Amino acid sequence: MEHSQIHRVSVADQVASVLRQRILNGELRPGTPLQEVPLSASLGVSRNTMREATRILSLEGLLKRSVHRGVAVSQLSLKDVQEIYQLRRMLEIPAILAAKSNHTDVLPELQNALEGYEGAVRRRDWVRAVEFDLQFHSLLIRFLHNRRLESFYQRVIGELRMGMVLVDRRHDDPGGLVPAHRKIWQLLAAGKLKQCATVLARHLDDSELRLSKVMTEISKKR
Amino acid sequence: MEHSQIHRVSVADQVASVLRQRILNGELRPGTPLQEVPLSASLGVSRNTMREATRILSLEGLLKRSVHRGVAVSQLSLKDVQEIYQLRRMLEIPAILAAKSNHTDVLPELQNALEGYEGAVRRRDWVRAVEFDLQFHSLLIRFLHNRRLESFYQRVIGELRMGMVLVDRRHDDPGGLVPAHRKIWQLLAAGKLKQCATVLARHLDDSELRLSKVMTEISKKR
DNA sequence: GAGGGTTGAATTGTTCAACACTTGACTTCT
DNA sequence: AGAAGTCAAGTGTTGAACAATTCAACCCTC
Secondary structure, eight states: OOSSSOOOOOHHHHHHHHHHHHHHHTSSOTTOEEOHHHHHHHHTOOHHHHHHHHHHHHHHTSEEEETTTEEEEOOOOHHHHHHHHHHHHHHHHHHHHTOSSOOTTHHHHHHHHHHHHHHHHHTTOHHHHHHHHHHHHHHHHGGGOOHHHHHHHHHHHHHHHHHHHHHGGGOSOTTTTHHHHHHHHHHHHHTOHHHHHHHHHHHHHHHHHHHHHHHHHHHHHO | OOSTTOOOOOHHHHHHHHHHHHHHHTSSOTTOEEOHHHHHHHHTOOHHHHHHHHHHHHHHTSEEEETTTEEEEOOOOHHHHHHHHHHHHHHHHHHHHTOSSOOTTHHHHHHHHHHHHHHHHHTTOHHHHHHHHHHHHHHHHGGGOOHHHHHHHHHHHHHHHHHHHHHGGGOSOTTTTHHHHHHHHHHHHHTOHHHHHHHHHHHHHHHHHHHHHHHHHHHHHO
16 A cells, blocks of 8 residues: 555645635635634534634735734735746746756746746636746755755745736736746746846746736735 | 834744744754644643644744644755755855945844854854854845845745754854954955955855755764 | 555544633623 | 723633543454
């Protein structure tokens, strides 16, 4: 009997997954307060289990706890976005440069994410598009072969995704970043790593600029 | 009344802090199983609160949960050490190089950590020595001005500290790394960043080598 | 005696109900 | 209005209960 095949997850973890999905889909928007009793009742779990779930998500950065004031979906500030893009530059560019020869396993997955991205943009399914976009970048980190880094990056990207899904509806052209991704993939497959890193750096700058522009617009409206 | 002065921490957070300290001190050694009922009773909290605390620490990587098998203090493998040192190189070296001119606030703290380190070594207080050693390196990360990175690094360093405290008693010369630290500080204060980065890189290689050597020796004995 | 199933105590996972404490809004008083 | 008091709603924490799972001891068969 396989050991890794068996699904043994606690209820609290499952609840956390459900909530995580809802947040990342934009179904639960930043700032939304989550009350323990109604929420746990609606999911059919006890209050204690719900508390464990919110504990998980708050440590992941998706929820924010204030003592005696409950939890709410985290809200990304412009400073957060700057911080996250600084991280992305620090991690993704070295990852590209480390892609020497051991990238045979990751390349197909990258292609898959790329095609999923293109397809989602064609269908105007922005939530999926963001998901594939960020999955593509997460895969880049795999070149560094560092589990801790991968899970950290995943968390950071999760925070970013929350913000991106939120603004993408009024985003001028959410598919405008597709060509950059394709270019990155091509250069990567061709082994032109330095050139690829340059394109990636420009792409990240572009992406950050777009996001912060939309975010400032939104914050002005309030 | 100041807003930031008031600590309002939940009991669960306090319990997590106590356990964290005990783990990092080496009082709770890797592999030690933690039973909910006796432990919660000894700290005078309920089982539910204790569960929240262990949830926190397991997400920090200090405890490992197995469903229906309880939690135990995490055990560092050689592969973990490699991974962590890869991270340290990836983060500390760029941090040094980013220390341009905005380092006036961090330098005194670095000096403080350095002197604490030297003092602890003189007193043969290895637990403290490890603490100051790693605090010195944590402070380097501050040059990058990225809160997320700082907290991530803190977590990683915590895992490493757990392993270091454990082996330091049979460590040939735990104070042997003091001169490297002093050199790093001097070069940093002098603004010779490139040279400093070189010394740091060598220091990290040295440190990793020492730790993995001791760890393999220990694992052979079992 | 080795291997394989069975039983049962111990431990964790989850629920439930209760109470203390905090918060924020509402009311009241001046 | 503004300050002080009041109160309901929500979170923090507890204790007890039950269900699910593990682990070891035991028994049986061959």
